[in-house]
Amino acid sequence: MEDYDEGIAFLGNWGRFQQTAFFLLCATAMPNGFNSLSIVFLGDSPAHHCLIPEGLNITEEWRKASIPTQEVNGETEYSRCRRYRLDLISNFSALGLSPSKDVNLSQVPLEGCSDGWTYSKEIYQSTIVTEFDLVCDNEWKQPFTTSVYFFGVLSGSFFSGQLSDRFGRKPILFVTMAIQTVFTFVQAFSPSWEVFSVLFFLVGLGQISNYVAAFVMGSEILTGTPRFIYGSLGICGSFALGYMMLPLFAYFCRDWRTLLVAMSVPSILYIPFWWFIQESPRWLLSQGRVEEAEAILRGAAKKNRVTAPEVIFPQTEGEQKQCKKEEFHGFLELLKTSNIRHITLILCLVWLTLNIGYFGLSLNTAKLHGNPYLNCFISACTEIPAYTATWLSLQYLPRRPCATISMLLGGGLLFFILLVPPGLTPLAISMEMIGKFFMASATSLVYSYTGELYPTGIRNTAVGICSMASRLASSIAPYFIHLGSYNKNLPYIVMGSLTIISGISALFLPESFGFPLPETMDQMPRIKRIKWQCLSSEQKNQEKKGRTHSGKTLVETWM
Structure with a gap:
């Protein structure tokens, strides 16, 4: 809206009002950074193999030999989903046979991990993979869990813009921040993988809606160079800073439930932002709420220590804008x-x-x-x-x-x-x-x-x-x-x-x-295309730099 930018030119581009909006809205993007990729640590799969029950009466030599080895990407490691039949292993141990001398293990039948798995705790105390056994036959649930989150992001990107246009930028920003925070916290108490996935979908829905609302709000409040910096570096850089905090949180919180709590609790600090971040005056004007928009801008003028005109948006301009309808183009226009x-x-x-x-x-x-x-x-x-x-x-x-x-x-x-x-x-x-x-x-x-x-x-x-x-x-x-x-x-x-x-x-x-x-x-x-043109012998001689093939030259043209 060019008229809007001219109407608020008295504020300047970088007063205290704009600085407050810039830095606080950028700060709201930081939780998105460590929430959007938290599954990197929440859903990582540590080294694991079939569990050998402690009560099984076999020697330590047979206990170590009961898991077959396999070569994966050039490295030898224990099989993750198979073990030798324990009833036969128990019999061999009772007979005093040696797995390295007396028994050809390649002839011993294999079975699944019916007693569960043993997970390495070298890096993580627990993840959702170790908690809900998302391995072997359930291994498909690992990538699907991440996809569920991004399906929530997909749904949020579809609805957030419409809700923001209807109810305002500020309420949608804070409501979706609350959705992201609350459901991240509740996730820590998930009793099953199914519950975790449903909650993860809701976290994704709030995550993108919060980010989009902050992006649009800052773009509408700021003008000039600060708006350009905000959209290209400010909010993206804040997302990256939040992303950089994720491994720090995960390093000190090796249990996935503790990590979720640690990620959600700091968002309480954003509650006071409600009283410092103002609604977008541009959106208020689009809704015909001229008095509310002017009240915000007069408050901004006081913060910037400038004098606002007696009438910021003349009523005649507002009436003209309401009467002027924009041409509508639907999806089929593409x-x-x-x-x-x-x-x-x-x-x-x-x-x-x-x-x-x-x-x-x-x-x-x-x-x-x-x-x-x-x-x-x-x-x-x-x-x-x-x-x-x-x-x-x-x-x-x-x-x-x-x-x-x-x-x-x-x-x-x-x-x-x-x-x-x-x-x-x-x-x-x-x-x-x-x-x-x-x-x-x-x-x-x-x-x-x-x-x-x-x-x-x-x-x-x-x-x-x-x-x-x-x-x-x-x-x-x-x-x-x-x-x-x-x-x-x-x-x-x-x-x-x-x-x-x-x-x-x-x-x-x-x-x-x-x-x-x-x-x-x-x-x-116009899109740039490449087409074939038939040229005469004289034209071909003149087109020395062209690539000839069967009497045709490949020429770049604007269509």
Whole structure:
């Protein structure tokens, strides 16, 4: 709303009112950081094997030999889901036979872990995997638990915008913060995996709704440069800071129930924020509540020590705005023409791929070699420079090459990880973190890039559709990581391939840097295509730089 920005110009861009809104709203995003990826520690699967009952009368030698060994990714380890038949082991022990000399164990039948499992406590005291035995036949529940959370995020992204538009930014912000906090706390008392999953869905629903409400609220309250910094670095950086706190909480709280309590209790500190964060005056004006909007702005003028005009928003302007109706564009407009349809499909692929890579690499930190807490902290630290790089590139560099190069480098590094020798684990981890840097940077960049390509009437709908694709990606990302249980290289091959394909497809998107935002469908930039043109012999001689093949030259043209 250009008139709104002009109407509140007397406040300035960076007074005490704007500073309070900026830092408090950024602070509300920090719990999202350590909630969104808490499953990395809550649902990690420690080393385990079948339980051998203590009451079983066998020698210590036979007790150690009762679990078969197997080779996994080049390493020998105990079988996680099978053991030798204990009745036969008991008989061999009673007869005084030796497992290394007298019995060929390869001929002994195997059985399942009917007595449960023994879990390593070297790293964790307990996780939901050890608590509810989410292994072997129930191993599918591990990635599904993460998907349930992201299905909640998907649902929240669908409803939060509508609720915020109807009831206001401030109430939805605090209600969803309360939902996230309360259900995170209640999760600590889950008696079963089913109850935990239902509560996890509700936590995801509140998590994204809180983040979106804070993002929109800050974008509406702030103006000028602070608004740009808030949307590109402020709230994203606060999310990253919260993410960096997650391994710190998890390091000191090795039990999953204690970790949930520790994550939820600090949110009580946000209760006083209700009296310091004001409702969005822009939203109040859109609802015709002019007096309330002016009251907030007059209070802001006092905080900024400036004088407000007698009438901030003349009634005639309000009446004109109420009478003026915006042109409505539905979802089908994204499929109406070939140009907009191709742009939408490419962007959905880019959003989908980037979020698979981002969440896939984030969720994989606990499975890397070395200390999982340190790996997670390093993974979180890569996001701060990534968002800083995005902020700088949005100011000075074209969008298309930045997005393409980031995706190609991110995907390429995932392939190079496969070439690292087994003994150079630190190098492999470093390459994965650098790959995540490019993924996070491209993810942040493509959000602004998408909004710049679409006209005003359909911009929110287009960004919403792309956002839905990203939420779908986060829901299936756990299964990409689960591929590592079959072959440790599969997740990198699949995610790297998808990212490189998306990076190449982004080359066909139109450029938006330096161009004004389109206001109508006619002003929307045209997608860049490649077509074949038949050229004469003279034209072919003149086209020295073209690549010829069967009398045709490949030429890039704007369509």
